[in-house]
Amino acid sequence: MRRDDPGDPDHTDFLAADHGGFRTRIRDLLDSLVSPNAEDWENERRISRSGWRSLGESGLLSLAHAGPCFLHSAIFLEELGGLGFGGIRASVAVHAYMASSYLHLFGTEEQRQRYLPGARQGRLIAALALTESTAGSDLRDLVTRAHPTEHGYRVTGEKLYVANGSQADFLITLATSRPPGDGNGLSAASLLVVDADADGVSRHPEPMLGWHSADMCRVRLTDVDVGADRLVGRPDRALLHLVQALDFERLVAGMLAVGGVRHCLALLRAFVREHRVKGVPLGTHQAVRHRIAELESSYELVRHYGYRAAWLQANGRLDTHTASVLKLRATELAVTAAQTCLQFHGARGYAADAVAARLYRDAMAGPIAGGASELLRDLVYETK
Ligand SMILES: Cc1cc2nc3c(=O)[nH]c(=O)nc-3n(C[C@H](O)[C@H](O)[C@H](O)COP(=O)(O)OP(=O)(O)OC[C@H]3O[C@@H](n4cnc5c(N)ncnc54)[C@H](O)[C@@H]3O)c2cc1C
CATH class of the missing domain: 1.20.140.10 (Butyryl-CoA Dehydrogenase, subunit A, domain 3)
Incomplete structure (x- = not known):
């Protein structure tokens, strides 16, 4: 269907229907689980571990990424944004949607089983580590290196502005197999899921002007051994x-x-x-x-x-x-x-x-x- 196809839906019905009180339930949950803690999380510059767990137990971290139930997610995201705390909404969205989406879309069954149940329960926190000092809007100058080894990759580089950085249990990251200075890093880039407690991973707070509760960090990867089974999607085709x-x-x-x-x-x-x-x-x-x-x-x-x-x-x-x-x-x-x-x-x-x-x-x-x-x-x- 083209974007201007007359068969495009009338989503006003969707907005009016309110999905059977779903929006009200979401508001009630956010009012009880997030609003009373929001100022503390802002001051502590992160959502507390118990906060993550209660979000997980309430089901708010398990909403759909695709299919008809994604409309529930759209309501949740709007209501989460409506709380008025940019850092909290970014933190939750990076965890439950942006970082996790790579496993939903391209992960192996083993990767999904290993990380997603814990993420839904708020026991494992996810982060997305793509940006580097020379690679933001344009990722071609990506320099984080995934050097092929017998068992997978040895990864070295530095990722900036990583939301959920200090608390993350796993990071979805991007690294290239091209040596530095050898052209477009993105053309040979792979997505990897890296356990944040692996040897060689260090996290450093990187406070920003706003988004105080988003737990912003710089993440350094120094000769981190990542198994071939942590490759997300196709090698060199990120x-x-x-x-x-x-x-x-x-x-x-x-x-x-x-x-x-x-x-x-x-x-x-x-x-x-x-x-x-x-x-x-x-x-x-x-x-x-x-x-x-x-x-x-x-x-x-x-x-x-x-x-x-x-x-x-x-x-x-x-x-x-x-x-x-x-x-x-x-x-x-x-x-x-x-x-x-x-x-x-x-x-x-x-x-x-x-x-x-x-x-x-x-x-x-x-x-x-x-x-x-x-x-x-x-x-x-x-x-x-
Ligand atoms: C609060 C916050 C949270 C973030 N969280 C994460 C995270 O969790 N994980 C992660 O990997 N990254 C994260 N980022 C990084 C973010 O994705 C990058 O900031 C973004 O991709 C832009 O890259 P850059 O900042 O390097 O800007 P650059 O690419 O260096 O661009 C600088 C500026 O140049 C201008 N510009 C860019 N492209 C063009 C163009 N084509 N034409 C004209 N002008 C242009 C824009 O104004 C841009 O802001 C976060 C950033 C912020 C601010």
Whole structure:
């Protein structure tokens, strides 16, 4: 089916139906398991181990990656984003969706059995370690080396900006069999699942401006022996797998951002109702009302587009164009919404501990992480 095929679904039905109270159950679970702990996790810069386990026990880490039940995941991701903590949502999404998706999509049965039950229960934490100092938007300059050995690979390199870095039990990583300086590293790259307690793996905190609870780390791999049975997908053909997995990652990031925009707008509306300027509530001023109306209307469009993308994923039809449009628009709208929210809060929004300030810090990562907006614009242009 083409993207503009008239047989495309009417996802408004899906939004209205609310999937039999599923959204309410998700909200209740997040309210009881995450919200009371969120500030602590922000301060500790990670979700606690007991927090992971309770998320696992509640079933929130076991939702579908594909098929009709992916629509449940779309609701979960939107609600997770709607909590207003960018670091928590990134941490959970990297664990339960982005990193795990490589095993779901390309892993062997033995790899799935070894890692996924523990990940679903919140006993094993997953991280995705792709980025390097010279390899971000463009992975061709990948230098982490997977040197072939008798039993598999010896891996050496350094991965940056790894969410869940210090707590991860296993890392999905990318390494090339090309020696340094021998051309396009990505053209001979493989995906490997590496046990984080293996000899030669060291983790170093890498605090970021926002996403405080995302446990951001630099991960150094020094002569790490990785067995051939830890190869995920085809040897030297990671590029093929990345195309599919990165589309999924963009869909996930887009749905989280949709929820983030909703949270931001709710905070903004509540504030302009209460705060008075020139003797009237701030929201009485037309300039303020129109600004919020612009954001609300963009939010509604992006949210519908998000569910359309989720429907495509549920039906095995997600494409690069749709995933890129969603991630681009949703994360950039989240920045605009957070900036507006902070602006109308005045100086109180700019205070270091203000909620508006946190939303702003967190939103700024969206158009960078998981594909910078400029790269997505290139993809949107090229895939039409
Ligand atoms: C909060 C956060 C969490 C992250 N978590 C993870 C993680 O868990 N695992 C992981 O592997 N990585 C992670 N990343 C890394 C992330 O995926 C990369 O930041 C992203 O791929 C962009 O790469 P880069 O930062 O190296 O920017 P570069 O590729 O060096 O680009 C720098 C800037 O150049 C611009 N640019 C890029 N491409 C183009 C273009 N084609 N045309 C014009 N301008 C362009 C963009 O503005 C971009 O921000 C995280 C990043 C952040 C900020």
